[in-house]
Amino acid sequence: MKNLFAEIRRAVMVTVMLAVVCCGLYPLAVFGVAQILFHDQANGSLIVDQAGTIHGSRLIGQQFTADKYFISRPSDAGANGMAYDPTASGGSNLGPTSQKLSDAIKQNIASYRAQNNLDTNTPVPADAVTASASGLDPHISLRNAELQTPRVAKARGLSADKVRELIRANTDAASLGFLGEPGVNVLPLNLALDALAAK
Numbered sequence: 001m002k003n004l005f006a007e008i009r010r011a012v013m014v015t016v017m018l019a020v021v022c023c024g025l026y027p028l029a030v031f032g033v034a035q036i037l038f039h040d041q042a043n044g045s046l047i048v049d050q051a052g053t054i055h056g057s058r059l060i061g062q063q064f065t066a067d068k069y070f071i072s073r074p075s076d077a078g079a080n081g082m083a084y085d086p087t088a089s090g091g092s093n094l095g096p097t098s099q100k101l102s103d104a105i106k107q108n109i110a111s112y113r114a115q116n117n118l119d120t121n122t123p124v125p126a127d128a129v130t131a132s133a134s135g136l137d138p139h140i141s142l143r144n145a146e147l148q149t150p151r152v153a154k155a156r157g158l159s160a161d162k163v164r165e166l167i168r169a170n171t172d173a174a175s176l177g178f179l180g181e182p183g184v185n186v187l188p189l190n191l192a193l194d195a196l197a198a199k
Helices: 002-037 099-115 142-156 160-169 186-198
Strands: 046-048 054-057 183-185
Touching: 046 186, 054 186, 142 160, 142 183, 142 186, 160 186, 183 186
Parallel strands: none
Antiparallel strands: 046 054
């Protein structure tokens, strides 16, 4: 019986010690290191203006519909799609043989061409008509941005070259310089356009 109580006591002491280390000290250390070395990323990569207004995150797409804005990649995250709801991140789970997916892509292609005044035979980038796996992708391809440039430039009364300059300034390079393709982050680009208009 004495040995049993000794074993129970040791088990309780180890449990308490592991709880303090794993549930207290370790998370606190990770939090501290993240705040010191990766403050922006640890706090959501938020885009904050000089007045302190939070406009969103560099990591989460937003819905834009006006002609003066670049349109984000379609989203299936949230109610009725196109919601960019970070609490409902995920794709449609429709496969390549899905008629629903095929019909949606055809509709998106037609809408994209109409919105950007493109010929009916103009190839449309895949990222302009299909959602990403998360439904929250904040980037569009360089080709997608180029096709939207004339519409945005006309709506804002800017030259296409000035809009392209802002596109270049808001293009993120491939990860580690070689993984994936460069992408245009839509939210900072649209905010840059608004800032230019405010001047």
